[in-house]
Amino acid sequence: MKNRKALALIAILALVAVACGGSDEVVEEVEVETTEAPATTEAPATTAAPAADPLVLASLMPLSGDLASLGPGIALGAALAVEQINAAGGINGQPVVLIEGDSGCDGAVALTSLNDVIAQGAQGVMGAACSGTSLAILDTAIAAEVVMVSPSNTSPQFTKIDKKGFYARTAPSDLLQGDVLASLLVEDGVQTVSIISRADSYGRGLAEATAAAFEAAGGTVKTIVYHATDATEFTSEVTAVGKGGAEAIVGILFPETGCGVLQPAFEQGLLDTPWYMTDGVKDAGLASLCGLGTALDGFKGTAPGSAAGEAKDAFEAAYAGVSADGSPTFIFAPQAYDAVMLMAISAAANGVTGPEIASGLVAASSGGEKCIGVACIALAADGVDVDYVGASGEVELDQAGDPTAATYDIWTTEGDTNPVLKSVDFGS
Numbered sequence: 001m002k003n004r005k006a007l008a009l010i011a012i013l014a015l016v017a018v019a020c021g022g023s024d025e026v027v028e029e030v031e032v033e034t035t036e037a038p039a040t041t042e043a044p045a046t047t048a049a050p051a052a053d054p055l056v057l058a059s060l061m062p063l064s065g066d067l068a069s070l071g072p073g074i075a076l077g078a079a080l081a082v083e084q085i086n087a088a089g090g091i092n093g094q095p096v097v098l099i100e101g102d103s104g105c106d107g108a109v110a111l112t113s114l115n116d117v118i119a120q121g122a123q124g125v126m127g128a129a130c131s132g133t134s135l136a137i138l139d140t141a142i143a144a145e146v147v148m149v150s151p152s153n154t155s156p157q158f159t160k161i162d163k164k165g166f167y168a169r170t171a172p173s174d175l176l177q178g179d180v181l182a183s184l185l186v187e188d189g190v191q192t193v194s195i196i197s198r199a200d201s202y203g204r205g206l207a208e209a210t211a212a213a214f215e216a217a218g219g220t221v222k223t224i225v226y227h228a229t230d231a232t233e234f235t236s237e238v239t240a241v242g243k244g245g246a247e248a249i250v251g252i253l254f255p256e257t258g259c260g261v262l263q264p265a266f267e268q269g270l271l272d273t274p275w276y277m278t279d280g281v282k283d284a285g286l287a288s289l290c291g292l293g294t295a296l297d298g299f300k301g302t303a304p305g306s307a308a309g310e311a312k313d314a315f316e317a318a319y320a321g322v323s324a325d326g327s328p329t330f331i332f333a334p335q336a337y338d339a340v341m342l343m344a345i346s347a348a349a350n351g352v353t354g355p356e357i358a359s360g361l362v363a364a365s366s367g368g369e370k371c372i373g374v375a376c377i378a379l380a381a382d383g384v385d386v387d388y389v390g391a392s393g394e395v396e397l398d399q400a401g402d403p404t405a406a407t408y409d410i411w412t413t414e415g416d417t418n419p420v421l422k423s424v425d426f427g428s
Helices: 004-020 071-087 107-119 131-143 174-187 201-216 235-242 255-267 286-290 310-322 333-350 354-359 375-381
Strands: 056-061 097-102 124-127 147-150 167-169 192-198 220-227 248-252 275-277 300-304 369-371 386-390 406-412 420-426
Touching: 056 071, 056 107, 056 333, 071 097, 071 310, 071 333, 097 107, 107 124, 107 131, 124 333, 131 147, 131 167, 131 201, 147 333, 147 354, 167 333, 174 201, 174 248, 174 275, 174 300, 174 406, 192 201, 192 235, 201 220, 201 248, 220 235, 235 255, 248 255, 255 286, 310 333, 310 386, 333 354, 333 375, 333 386, 369 375, 375 386
Parallel strands: 056 097, 056 124, 124 147, 147 167, 192 220, 192 248, 248 275, 275 300, 369 386
Antiparallel strands: 300 406, 406 420
């Protein structure tokens, strides 16, 4: 009788040889026979059920470029979700695979990374972070039938374009943030503003939304100045935004280029005027990054936040346990966590391919039994219609893949920190 253990070992070695060798390598299988004492009884042969395919996801966050100071903190939210899902048994009894890629804030960098993770089998992508970057790679993802769920794309453009069901976002459109920022300005008694902004889909969309909402509330916008996203010198733009003597300046910036704006603003005395910032620089540690000491202290800003509740509390306790400094949250980290959870819930209910995940994203976010975290995955796997309550709040995706419920934080600046002053909730 052939020794089953010897045969099993040979089969494993053959598989390893195939995996390590090139596609043209020939592996010779040798069957070794050994003798053993005959057994009086033999266990009946059994056939193991085939293992289900694993859910393969990717995180495409800016690990280089203008948002590199924010990318890792956002990506940690996604990694935390995967860690919790796998600790609870994964999807289909298989651990979820998470591949990390760099999107930069650059369409070319992101496209290279997207093609790489697709080649590795990714069926869903948490990302990209920058609106313009996601717009640049979206057609490639759709063609490959790979789902993209962004935690931080806020450009209004995404609402209008046909995503074929393969795109959603867990951060709300800047049409809403424009209202929140304008309301903050009015609340603070500001009657005239000038705006300096990035000249990309994020910057233009938010600048236009803020200006429209502020003017509708009776305010006056003196000027809107846009800077090139790849600029290295900003003196002329800063001089232009300072003309007219506005009571406040709105800065729609990213960290690296934002320092390029704020440093000449300091030199020209414009930081004596109150500045209002947005989500692109929250938690970036601008005081140290820009070398401005306490010059930014007291400046306010707006950013998508998290609704109070059990889901937020659970997320913050878990995030504090994995973040390097013990921080309970980070800009867009709750939304990254929610992006992964929504894809995983849909995969548990429908299957792990891109089209299967896409088919259930909207349903996972609304209309069924309310649940939080990995509890939703177990329910979905059992066929229960769930309504995921996210770390960021009630996501409630519409058919365009936009959240219809959102929370915004009003924050201030104290050195390198941005403590939240209050939150504003919007519900569907």
